[in-house]
Amino acid sequence: xDDVVTGLYIVAFIAFIEGLRRLRGPKTAVQGNWIAAxxxxxxxxxxxxxxxxxxxxxxxxxxxIGTVIGVPAAxxxxxxxxxxxxxxxxxxGGGAVALIAYAEWRDAGGVLPPEVLIPSVFSAIVGSxxxxxxxxxxxxLQELISGRPVKLPGGPALTSLLTVLTLGLGVAICxxxxxxxxxxxxxxxAAILGLAAVLPIGGADMPVVISTLNALTGLSAAxxxxxxxxxxxxxxxxxxxxxxxxxxxxxxxxxxxxxGNVFFGGFGAGGGSVPGAAGxxxxxxxVKSTSAADVAIQLSYARLVVVVxxxxxxxxxxxxTVADLAAALEKRGVEVLYxxxxxxxxxxxxxxxxxxxxxxxxxxxxxxxDINPEFARTDVALVIGANDVxxxxxxxDTGSPIYGMPILDVDKSASVIVLKRSMSxxxxxxDNPLFYDEKTQMLFGxxxxxxxxxxxxxxxx
Amino acid sequence: xxxxxxxxxxxLAAFVGFEVISKVPNTLHTPLMSGTNAIHxxxxxxxxxxxxxxxGVLNDVLLVIAIAFGTINVVGGFLVTDRMLGMxxxxxxxxxxxxxxxxx
Numbered sequence: 080x081d082d083v084v085t086g087l088y089i090v091a092f093i094a095f096i097e098g099l100r101r102l103r104g105p106k107t108a109v110q111g112n113w114i115a116a117x118x119x120x121x122x123x124x125x126x127x128x129x130x131x132x133x134x135x136x137x138x139x140x141x142x143x144i145g146t147v148i149g150v151p152a153a154x155x156x157x158x159x160x161x162x163x164x165x166x167x168x169x170x171x172g173g174g175a176v177a178l179i180a181y182a183e184w185r186d187a188g189g190v191l192p193p194e195v196l197i198p199s200v201f202s203a204i205v206g207s208x209x210x211x212x213x214x215x216x217x218x219x220l221q222e223l224i225s226g227r228p229v230k231l232p233g234g235p236a237l238t239s240l241l242t243v244l245t246l247g248l249g250v251a252i253c254x255x256x257x258x259x260x261x262x263x264x265x266x267x268x269a270a271i272l273g274l275a276a277v278l279p280i281g282g283a284d285m286p287v288v289i290s291t292l293n294a295l296t297g298l299s300a301a302x303x304x305x306x307x308x309x310x311x312x313x314x315x316x317x318x319x320x321x322x323x324x325x326x327x328x329x330x331x332x333x334x335x336x337x338x339g340n341v342f343f344g345g346f347g348a349g350g351g352s353v354p355g356a357a358g359x360x361x362x363x364x365x366v367k368s369t370s371a372a373d374v375a376i377q378l379s380y381a382r383l384v385v386v387v388x389x390x391x392x393x394x395x396x397x398x399x400t401v402a403d404l405a406a407a408l409e410k411r412g413v414e415v416l417y418x419x420x421x422x423x424x425x426x427x428x429x430x431x432x433x434x435x436x437x438x439x440x441x442x443x444x445x446x447x448x449d450i451n452p453e454f455a456r457t458d459v460a461l462v463i464g465a466n467d468v469x470x471x472x473x474x475x476d477t478g479s480p481i482y483g484m485p486i487l488d489v490d491k492s493a494s495v496i497v498l499k500r501s502m503s504x505x506x507x508x509x510d511n512p513l514f515y516d517e518k519t520q521m522l523f524g525x526x527x528x529x530x531x532x533x534x535x536x537x538x539x540x
Numbered sequence: 541x542x543x544x545x546x547x548x549x550x551x552l553a554a555f556v557g558f559e560v561i562s563k564v565p566n567t568l569h570t571p572l573m574s575g576t577n578a579i580h581x582x583x584x585x586x587x588x589x590x591x592x593x594x595x596g597v598l599n600d601v602l603l604v605i606a607i608a609f610g611t612i613n614v615v616g617g618f619l620v621t622d623r624m625l626g627m628x629x630x631x632x633x634x635x636x637x638x639x640x641x642x643x644x
Contacts (some may be wrong), residue, residue, distance in 0.1 A: 083561045095579055100561045102572050109625045112575055116618040133592030134600070141587060141604045145611020152612070153619035159622060165574050168616045172580050175609035179586040182602045186594040194543050249607060290573055297580045301553075305546050307589055313546065314553045315582040321557030321577050361596035429577065431623055 080130060087125035088311045094118025095315055099322065105441075122311045156160065158433060159393045161525075163220035166213045166289045170297055172208025176202050176299040177269075181262055182483045183306065189257045195213045198305035200249045203262070205299035209292045211273035216289050219282055220269040220425060226282030226367040231275060238279075241272040244430045284341045286426045287330050294323025295416055307484060330422065366502070371529065375536030378404075381458035383414045385450065387489055388430045389423050391464010391500065395526035401463060402437035404534045418450040418460075418487050422467035428485075447487060457492035462513075464498060468513045473526055480509060495519040497530045571624045578617025584610025 093119045126132070149168075156164045180203035186192065191199065208471025218224045231237055244270040251260060280288055297319025304312025331338050378384055388404065394400060405415040417439065423430045431444055444455070454460065462469055465487075472479040473486045489495055490513055497519060513519055522529050561572070587607035594603060 084630075096556060096560060099557075099572075099575070103560075105568065105625075106569060107562075109622065112571070112578075112618060112621045112625060115579055116576060116614075117615055119579070122582060122585060126588050128586045129589070132615055134643075137591055137600055137604050137609060138588055141591075141607025142611050144604070145584075145608040146615055148608070149612035149614070150615035150619065153616040153623070154622065158641075161570065161574070161620060163582050164616070164620055168574075168581075168613050168620070169577050171609040171620060172577070172583055172613035175583045175587060175606040177611065178588055178602045178606035178609070179583065182594055182606070183590055185602075186590070186599055187597070199592055207593060259620050276547060293573055293577050293580070296583075297576070300580045300583045300586075300639070301550060301587045303583060305550075307544075309589060310541075310549060311585055312582055313549050315579050317553035318557040318560075319576045319580040322561035322572075325558060325561050329569070345563070358614060406639050413597060417641055426570045426573070427636040428568060432570055 080128060084125045084128055085200055085310070086478040087121050088314075091112075091118040091125065091311060094121065095318060099318065106495040117194060122315070126309075126311070134225050140392050148416075148503070155295065155361065157396075159396065160221070160434075161432075162286070162429065163217045165426075166216040166220065166292070169293050170210045170213030170217065172214060173206040173296040173299060175294065176206030176303050177210060177266055178206075179303055180206065180306065181266060181305045184262050189262070193253065195255050195306045198302040199277070200252050200265070202299040202302035202306060204245055204249055205267055205295050205302070207266045207269035208273035209296045209299060211270045212277040212292050212452055213394065213475050215274055215277040215288070216285055217290065219277075221286060226285075228281040229278040229539050231279055235278070238272070238343070241268065242332075252353050261372050268493055276302065280341065282425075286340045286422060286457065287327060287338065289426070290323060290327040291342075294320050294327055297321075297399070317422065317450070322347075350413070366514050367520045369496065369522055371522065371532035372536045374520075374522055374533045375540060377459050377494065377496065378408055378413065378461070378533070379411055379537055379540050381413055383416070383457050383458045384408060384459045385416050385418050385454065385492065387418045387420075387423075387462045387465050387469060387487055388434065389463065389465020389468060390425060390429075391498070391526045393424050393429065393433055393464070395464065395528075396438040397463065397527035397530050398433040398439075398528050400530040400534060402434070404530055405443075407534060407537050411540075413442065416445050416450065418447070418449055418489075419444050420487050423465055423468050447485060451488045454488045454491040460489040460492040461494060462489060462499075463530065464500075466499075467509060467513055469513055470509065472509070472512055489513065490516055490519075493518070496522060498522050498526050500523070500525060571621050573619040574617060574624060580619060581610055581612075581614030581617055581627055584614055586610070 094114050098111045098115025098118060101107035116213045120491055149334045180199045183199055184413060209244055217358060219226045219428055248265050248268060252265065297316050300316030301313050304316055327338060386401060392401060408415050417434060419430050434444060467481060469487050470481060471490050473484040476482055497520060501523060514521060586608055587603050587610055591603040
């Protein structure tokens with residue numbers, strides 16, 4: 080029977096790899112996802128064929144509970160809440176790894192051979208960090224807790240101390256340390272480490288955090304595979320560990336930050352002086368507000384309008400109205416393009432997903448490097464609920480926490496119209512000099528309502 | 541399986557993951573993260589394997605939770621990814637702007 084299982088596992092590996100390969104293109108991605116899902120189904124069925132499988136009613140209970148919770152959650156979540164949903168699903172995966180390691184350790188009475196014990200301890204630590212870290216990421220994105228960086232007493236030193244303690248206890252367990260609650264203590268320390276590592280990180284860095292935790296969960300699954308002598312866990316876990324690491328690096332690169340910087344730099348949390356927080360740095364702090372009718376006129380008589388969408392558009396669910404406005408402008412002969420910053424919204428590709436939902440053609444969506452040279456000939460840059468990704472301070476102000484992050488050069492266009500709910504600062508908690516620029520006008524209000532008003536005005540012209 | 545064989549498998553899998561993923565366009569990063577996220581739901585297998593041999597009520601409870609967690613990770617992950625990707629599929633076709641939720 081084990082040969083059959085191994086054969087089916089190989090089919091599952093092919094499905095995972097082929098599925099991931101097809102996720103590379105928008106046309107094949109849907110199939111790719113289902114091929115990977117089929118691989119997962121095969122891997123589960125194959126595992127259930129193994130001789131040592133027992134306790135069927137408990138297995139059924141676990142599978143049913145998971146399905147009953149997972150399916151409605153995935154189906155009912157709003158598109159804007161996708162990032163935190165991914166964080167949550169990632170977290171439970173890590174939690175599962177930690178619980179399995181604990182149960183295995185308990186069952187063996189703490190006596191395990193080193194080739195099982197070492198990967199078990201590793202998977203317990205990483206799984207627990209991933210579970211608690213992901214839950215904090217979820218809570219921040221869901222705004223259950225503040226998205227701002229939370230300053231912990233001790234700061235990075237506390238995280239370092241917890242890391243040393245957790246790793247030290249892990250090594251001690253591998254070296255033979257054993258008392259009654261040693262494993263729960265390990266899980267607890269790793270949990271506190273996970274909380275302490277993610278709490279100080281501001282919302283702008285959350286995509287990098289979720290991606291890192293995703294890679295970590297993959298690695299912990301691979302370690303669990305070593306402990307359980309199971310190739311399916313090892314291969315699938317490692318595939319995710321490797322891909323997640325690359326994705327994390329790409330995201331960090333897009334923000335010109337190293338991964339170490341994200342976790343230990345404390346976006347706007349260190350130092351205590353957030354530039355622009357006080358009003359006496361020489362910048363004229365008056366903003367010009369404008370009306371929907373005025374915006375409509377400026378847009379209608381422009382040659383090139385570049386729409387810069389951000390999280391505000393996602394929250395307001397304004398993407399369809401934005402697409403309608405663009406269509407109305409195009410009918411009048413105005414060229415409309417969309418400037419997509421790699422980290423606009425809460426995840427890379429967040430804006431692309433939303434605009435694709437609103438049937439905006441692909442070729443209108445321009446990535447940062449393609450659109451930045453175009454701003455010089457842009458008549459109106461229409462910033463819809465984007466903030467930090469347009470902040471010129473990233474280019475010029477060496478004291479700014481986002482200094483060095485590549486931004487969209489909207490300030491190079493002839494005029495800028497910013498749609499914003501209020502004058503509050505962005506998710507990163509940093510002031511944006513763009514708003515005080517001579518050629519910038521602000522249109523305050525909910526993005527969907529504002530765009531709707533502008534659209535109505537355009538149609539009357 | 542000896543430890544060296546295990547390491548060989550891990551190293552090869554890491555390289556495959558690296559090669560397959562490094563060519564994904566920016567646009568598909570969110571679905572990709574979600575898709576890989578679903579794949580590490582493979583941890584559910586760990587729960588299935590251990591629950592048969594583990595004794596004791598607490599172990600059973602821990603493992604049922606672990607299987608449930610793993611299942612949420614798998615089914616939720618693949619469904620959410622599919623919904624995200626569905627957004628790319630219907631482009632060009634006339635869709636009702638009134639529908640708030642893209643159906644799944």
